[in-house]
Amino acid sequence: MSTLGIYVHVPFCGKKCGYCDFYSVCYTKEQAELYVEAVLRNIRHYSDISRTVDTVYFGGGTPSLLTAEQLGNIIAEVGRSFALDREAEITLEANPSTLTPEKLAELRNAGINRLSIGVQSMSDAELKLLGRTHTAERAVRAVREAAEAGFGNISCDLMLGIPSQTPESLTTSIAQLAELPIQHISAYILKIEEGTPFDCGEVRTSLPDEDASVELYLLAVRELGRRGFGQYEVSNFAKSGYESRHNSRYWKCEDYLGIGPAAHSCYGGKRFAVPRDIEGFISSPVQPAEVTDEHPCGFEEYAMLRLRLAEGLALADVPEHRSEIEKKLPPLIKAGYVSFDGERVSLTPEGCLVSNQVIEMLIF
Known part of the structure; x- marks a missing residue:
């Protein structure tokens, strides 16, 4: 495990x-x-x-x-x-x-x-x-x-x-x-x-x-x-x-368990969050938690988080989306926002500054 x-x-x-x-x-x-x-x-x-x-x-x-x-x-x-x-x-x-x-x-x-x-x-x-x-x-x-x-x-x-x-x-x-x-x-x-x-x-x-x-x-x-x-x-x-x-x-969609008011978790196949309420946390036998995602770490989330890392997104890990992503790369490369070595897509420092927009263009 x-x-x-x-x-x-x-x-x-x-x-x-x-x-x-x-x-x-x-x-x-x-x-x-x-x-x-x-x-x-x-x-x-x-x-x-x-x-x-x-x-x-x-x-x-x-x-x-x-x-x-x-x-x-x-x-x-x-x-x-x-x-x-x-x-x-x-x-x-x-x-x-x-x-x-x-x-x-x-x-x-x-x-x-x-x-x-x-x-x-x-x-x-x-x-x-x-x-x-x-x-x-x-x-x-x-x-x-x-x-x-x-x-x-x-x-x-x-x-x-x-x-x-x-x-x-x-x-x-x-x-x-x-x-x-x-x-x-x-x-x-x-x-x-x-x-x-x-x-x-x-x-x-x-x-x-x-x-x-x-x-x-x-x-x-x-x-x-x-x-x-x-x-x-x-x-x-x-x-x-x-x-x-x-x-x-x-950033790698690995399991973590959050304890405490306002803590978030990706655990047991779900994402859940504890309310921002210390009194409720202290008084409850078990911390109350609201499920925020029943099926976390799908393609969009996985790719988005991977692109935050300097090592970037390996297209071999998302083969069903490879051709679609490759079609979107040329203008982003020309603008200096991403680099691509034939296998991995990664943000440049300039791309990091507009990461949300670049990632949205690539994977949504």
């Missing part, structure tokens, strides 16, 4: 960032304890010792607000309820402000072996605009202390298209990040989500325009590649061998 990934949504934040649309609530110690009990209860509910779990991912929110003991208890329950691979990749998203040498040592002992640190920028002015609680110096210290604590697989988030961001400030951020002991960078273009505090005229008018955002993204691709971080997905870059194994599940 295929391996399984487990995603745990930790919906707590010390402070909500103005651009964030992910589900989160204000952290309290009491509610966090009830939440962890519910997570353990749900892991036991889905127990299947025949399934080997080789990735666990704590996302949020700010998962690093949980104690190392709480995180360790969740990992231990995964090990009791499933066959936990001894070499499993176990990732924790973390805010630099929550990491201390003592906490990092405890996290290592709890079983966390990969950190995803929300740096976002190495410019204090840009961090202030984003409403982050850390400075660039604090982010550097967190990364260095993580490496000293024994973490050899560290990812940092980098945001593109921040209000007032320039090519020069982005280049500086990339250069400073690349000097740190990290192996992976996730680089996202800031998107204004409806209903967030950033969804206002003042912020929108201060964002780089479309041409400037294109320039920033292509600059990031070039500069990260030059510094040894190869692009393996639209927004993800890694040193060789350090691609995120858990996130790769999503």
